[in-house]
Amino acid sequence: MSIYIKDGIIATENIVLGKRVYGEQLFEKESIEYRQWNPNRSKLAAAYLNGLKELKIQENSKILYLGASTGTTVSHISDIAKKGSIYALEFSPVSMRKLVRLCEKRPNIGPILGDATKPKIYFNLVSKVDLVYCDVAQPNQTDAFIKNMNLFLKEDGFGIIMIKSRSIDVNQKPQKIFKQEEKKLKEKGFKIVEKVKLEPYEKDHICFVVEKIF
Numbered sequence: 001m002s003i004y005i006k007d008g009i010i011a012t013e014n015i016v017l018g019k020r021v022y023g024e025q026l027f028e029k030e031s032i033e034y035r036q037w038n039p040n041r042s043k044l045a046a047a048y049l050n051g052l053k054e055l056k057i058q059e060n061s062k063i064l065y066l067g068a069s070t071g072t073t074v075s076h077i078s079d080i081a082k083k084g085s086i087y088a089l090e091f092s093p094v095s096m097r098k099l100v101r102l103c104e105k106r107p108n109i110g111p112i113l114g115d116a117t118k119p120k121i122y123f124n125l126v127s128k129v130d131l132v133y134c135d136v137a138q139p140n141q142t143d144a145f146i147k148n149m150n151l152f153l154k155e156d157g158f159g160i161i162m163i164k165s166r167s168i169d170v171n172q173k174p175q176k177i178f179k180q181e182e183k184k185l186k187e188k189g190f191k192i193v194e195k196v197k198l199e200p201y202e203k204d205h206i207c208f209v210v211e212k213i214f
Contacts, residue, residue, distance in 0.1 A: 002059070002080050003048070004029060010037045010045050012079035016105050021075040035079065039201040042073040043135060043162045046201035054194045054209040056158065060084045062129040064152050066116040066144065067091075067136040070098040071109070077133070078106045087126045089114050116144040119151050126152055132159040137167040142181045146188050149212055158193070159210040166204055174204040182208065189213050 002013035011027070011034035018033070020026060025036040039046040048055060057063070057077065061084040068074050068088035077086055088103070089112045090096050096113050103109045114122045116136050129152050134145040145161045153159065163181050165174035172180075182192055185208070194209035 002082065004034050005048070008049065010039065010049055011035055012037055012076045013082075015079050015082045015108075019105060021102060022070075022072050035076070037076050038072075042076065043198055043202055043205060043207065044073050044133075044160070045076070046198045046205075047162075047196045047207040049201070050196050050198065052194065052196050052207065052209070054158070057081055057131060058084070061131060062127065063087070063131045063133060064126055064129045064148060065089060066132070066134040066148060068099055068111070069095050069135075071102040073135070074099070074109060075102060075106065078109050081108065084108060084130075085110065087112055087129070089116055089122065091115055116148065119144075119148050123151065128152060128154045128157075130154055130157045132157070134159070134161040137164045139168050141167065142184050145210075146185070146190070149190070149210070153212055155212075155214050157212075159190075159208075159212070161208050161210065162198075163206050163208065164202075164204065165206075174206075178206050185210060 004011040014033045014035045037045040039049050057080045061081040063086045065088045068090040074088050086109045088109050099111045103111050132149050149159050165177035168177050191211045196207040198205040
């Protein structure tokens with residue numbers, strides 16, 4: 001993978017030379033240009049710095065990204081899967097406008113305006129993928145993740161879900177929410193292969209790496 005990590009700094013090899021996406025620092029190592037990956041703005045970077053091991057994204061991977069927002073994390077996945085394709089789903093028209101501008105510079109990202117809880121609406125726009133990535137801060141985020149995993153995941157694929165406990169129930173302790181969502185996934189035929197908490201970068205968040213038991 002095109003990831004640089006050293007002394008608490010994480011970066012991805014920049015596939016659009018000289019271009020920043022969100023004001024990040026560019027630097028060069030061994031004649032390769034990298035974009036620094038901010039863990040305070042990307043949960044995936046936070047998970048990676050906190051020890052995530054199962055980030056099996058290949059340069060030709062196909063990815064469905066739920067909750068793409070304006071494309072901060074999507075852009076770094078675009079660097080990693082430089083010969084692959086990313087279906088970037090976003091619900092907000094405001095965020096979508098910025099995402100579309102990003103896609104104009106990065107042809108391996110395809111923007112889709114849609115609701116992650118209703119995957120059948122965009123079913124004909126997405127092929128089978130190697131990874132379903134979910135960062136949808138909603139009470140039903142795990143249900144949406146499960147629906148998309150069942151519809152779009154290849155048999156040898158995997159999923160990543162970023163769970164924000166406060167988006168599910170502000171009155172429950174985060175650990176109770178995490179166990180509740182883990183149980184829901186297991187009951188629906190999924191195996192949790194890795195769990196990574198995101199503190200100090202994100203409070204009350206956890207990353208689950210998930211495989212479907214076919």
